Amino acid sequence: MRTVIKTTPLNSWHRRQGANMADFGGYDMPLWYSSVKDEHLTVLDGAGVFDTSHMAAVTVAGSEAADLLQYCFTNDLNACMGPAKKPLSPGRCVYGAFLDENGHTIDDAIVFYVAADSYMVVINAGMGGAVADHLQHNLGGREAAVTDLSDRLGKMDIQGPAAAKILGGVLADPKTVFAGMPYFSFKGHFDPTSPLADAVRLDDGTPILLSRTGYTGEFGFEMFLAPDKIQRLWERLLEAGHSYDVKPCGLAARDSLRAGAVLPLSHQDIGHWPFINHPWPFALPFTADQTGFTKDFIGRAALEKQTDFSFTHAFAGMDLRKISAGEGSRVIDADGQAIGTVLTCATDMGIGRHDGNIYSVASPDQPEGFKAKGLCCGFVKVDRKLSVGQQVDIADNRRKITVAIVDDIRPHRTARKPMADML
Amino acid sequence: MKAINELNLPEDARYTDDHEWAKKNGDVVRMGISDYAQDQLGDIVFVELPEVGSSFDKGEEFGTVESVKAVSELYMPIGGEVTAINEALADAPELVNSAPYDGGWMMEIKASDPAELEALKSKADYLELLKG
Incomplete structure (x- = not known):
């Protein structure tokens, strides 16, 4: 072959x-x-x-298309928009993931509500077949047609x-x-x-x-x-x-x-482990008090009784030096104990530290003399919950660097700016 | 990515299988990474070099070169003592991309065995290696 x-x-x-x-x-x-x-x-x-x-898209159409997606997709299509958690309306889209029965990630996705009974699911390269098969397999008699648009x-x-x-x-x-x-x-x-x-x-x-x-x-x-x-x-x-x-x-x-925008790469930052305890809780249908889920979905039971207590956290280094992420990498706590691995380690060349704080080339509040020299950043997966500001070492077989757990990385990003400001 | 015939490979330098170059510079040997290596690595953002005075064997890892994507090892083209490092790379690592044989040189070495330099690949042999 x-x-x-x-x-x-x-x-x-x-x-x-x-x-x-x-x-x-x-x-x-x-x-x-x-x-x-x-x-x-x-x-x-x-x-x-x-x-x-290279990205793939799958359409889901039919009178029970919404119900199929509700069952297979992590986010709650009836309660996902804005702080008021309004239902997804036509012309809006939402981020989430498709999980298996173990709560492990098949792929992350954006679901587009195109029109009544018509949805488009955008997923990662090469995943059109797998996600279309997963939806098809879980049809359960629902009236919905799943079409893989990969390469079309x-x-x-x-x-x-x-x-x-x-x-x-x-x-x-x-x-x-x-x-x-x-x-x-x-x-x-x-x-x-x-x-x-x-x-x-x-x-x-x-x-x-x-x-x-x-x-x-x-x-x-x-x-x-x-x-x-x-x-x-x-x-x-x-x-x-x-x-x-x-x-x-x-x-x-x-x-x-x-990486600087704290967005995960599927099959690297999320993957064959439970899709929970990560920096993307908005992708899960949490109740307002964060203690339970608002709907049933594939993987829910596993997430609710999970025994693999791993936690994924974003980190930022002290300068631009990084290590090689992946299986050979280690996260080491203050006692010298290995507590996990590094999922992503990249350099955001648009940011840097000044007196400990992170600024971007786009920051309006840059201190005088600030020069963005680049900052190492990414995600670690560890066996305990770490708190923002806590420092750990990350290492590969070549070097060890100190990084801080953070809740955000590149400041002053523009993604959410009002359209009127950008025209 | 540069095509093989676009690569700048000076005739008067010698090359290693790991894509370092070395060239006699008075009493010492100056070294860096080849045009092919810098092109493959992309934007160099950091070069980690040893202290002046440290000694390494031929083929031993002495430092790292860091691009936005990855960290790569640097290996000694010949054995010897480091007599100088290019201090300019601390503030301008991009010199390795823009001028790999001039402003982007990395270290000067006092060779422990002058024959090691002669044993490295000529431009013609290095080109053969690159052509696979």
Whole structure:
């Protein structure tokens, strides 16, 4: 048997640019073009475009589609929006995960409520088949059709404070599109036959599904459209964004940006262990007092009587030096005891410490003389609950560094800024 | 990523299988990492070098070079005593990317066996290695 590495519609474009390419999730993807540091920084003060066509999408449609997702997805679709925990409404999307009966993560996902009885589930590279099978397997007689759109849908993201200004230059009607578009909302559709398709069109008439989401912690959009339309949109955004210093960005910048934004990488920061005691409690359907769950779902019983008391915490180092995360890594407490492993250890090049506090190149309150030299950050999984501010050592076979447990990493992120401030 | 024919590989340097270069500089041997190595690593954000005066054998790990993505070991191209380190890399590690053989040099070594330098790969042999 031969494993054939897959490509996205932009593959030859990346190769023509001389991008440093690598296998990610079975796809030949760009890690960086010329400078991962510049790519990371441009998303903090301008904008970057990312090829994300390697990601998978599954649609769930039918009169009992919502019920199927309620049973399989961790978040409560009837109580997930905003502090008031309102039901998910059409045009809104929500983050959560699909778990197995052991409460272990199959994959994390964003569920898009497209229209009555119609949902789209966006998951990670190569996971379309597994998640579609999981939903199919748990149908239990419900009236719902599950369709894996893997490799039939193109996707790219534009992320950074200038994203709307640049995107506006290629939309047919930017003013209408950007009106009333809060964080985790979306408009339009990639299927030209959908009644929603007219809501967002490029100025050449191409319909897209435009979502105010992303994986960088910064303001921006994810865009879903026909694969054969991707390259034109990609090139037009680079052209339209020229004066904003827009750059194509690879997976390395995507990884360091998401680490600084305290976002997990599926199969690395969440995986074959119980999906609980982590920095993403909003992905679980906790009751207001955090003591129980508001709905039944696959994995619930295991999470409620879990015996594997592992805890996942975000950390930030003292400078940019990092260690190699993974199986050979160790977390060591003040008594010298090994208490866990390091899941992610990356360098956010847009931040640094000054008198112990973390500032970003985007921080308006930067102390005088502050220079963002980069900071090591990521996630540890340990056998006990640690508190914010507590210091531990993390080590690989080469070096040991001291890091602090934190509840946030890169300050002054733009993801949630009001749209009006970004136009 | 640079194509093989785009790599800058000076004729007067010698190369190791681990992608370090070494070159005679007066009484000492200057070393760093090759254009191929810096291109593969991407943006260098930190270089950890030993103290002047420390001694290592040929092939021994003496420090690390850190990119945004990963930390990689650095190995001695020849054995000897470290007589100087490039202090400029502390504030400007990106010199390793922009000028791997000039401003981005890493250390100077007093060779314990001058024959070790001659035994390293020539540009032509190193190119063969890169072509696989």
